[in-house]
Amino acid sequence: xxxxxxxxxxxxxxxxxxxxxxxxxxxxxxxxxxxxxxxxxxxxxxxxxxxxxxxxxxxxxxxxxxxxxxxxxxxxxxxxxxxxxxxxxxxxxxxxxxxxxxxxx
Numbered sequence: 001x002x003x004x005x006x007x008x009x010x011x012x013x014x015x016x017x018x019x020x021x022x023x024x025x026x027x028x029x030x031x032x033x034x035x036x037x038x039x040x041x042x043x044x045x046x047x048x049x050x051x052x053x054x055x056x057x058x059x060x061x062x063x064x065x066x067x068x069x070x071x072x073x074x075x076x077x078x079x080x081x082x083x084x085x086x087x088x089x090x091x092x093x094x095x096x097x098x099x100x101x102x103x104x105x
Contacts (some may be wrong), residue, residue: 003018005028006028007026007027007029008026008027008028008029008031008071008072008073008076009024009025009026009073010024010025010027010031010036010039010070010073010074010075010076011023011025011074011075011076012025012036012042012073012075012076012078013075013076013077013078013101014042014046014049014077014078015080016036016046016080021042021045021046022075023040023041023042024058025039025040027039027070028033031068031069031070032055032068032069032070033057033058033063033066033068033076034051034066034067034068034069035080036070037056037066037074037076038051040049040077042078047068049078052065054078054079055078055079055081056066056076056078056079057076057077057079058072058074058075058076058077060077060081060087
């Protein structure tokens with residue numbers, strides 16, 4: 001039988017192009033993602049993180065709800081907002097390739 005006060009170790013990660021941080025956090029078993037992020041105090045290092053709107057995931061997989069309970073060893077990842085829609089980026093790259101091919105002719 002496990003103790004109600006049992007703690008687990010998780011990580012909270014955030015990265016910018018020039019700086020990243022992974023914060024190990026001991027949390028009570030049953031803690032959700034948002035609580036672990038708040039407990040990590042990572043926002044103090046990256047004040048641009050808006051916890052009300054930020055997208056998060058576990059090990060590279062986006063989650064729909066930040067109230068998901070964490071398991072020992074989980075890594076909560078905080079994602080930066082996209083600067084451009086991925087579909088638009090692909091369309092732009094394809095147009096550039098086409099234009100480059102036209103120049104070569």
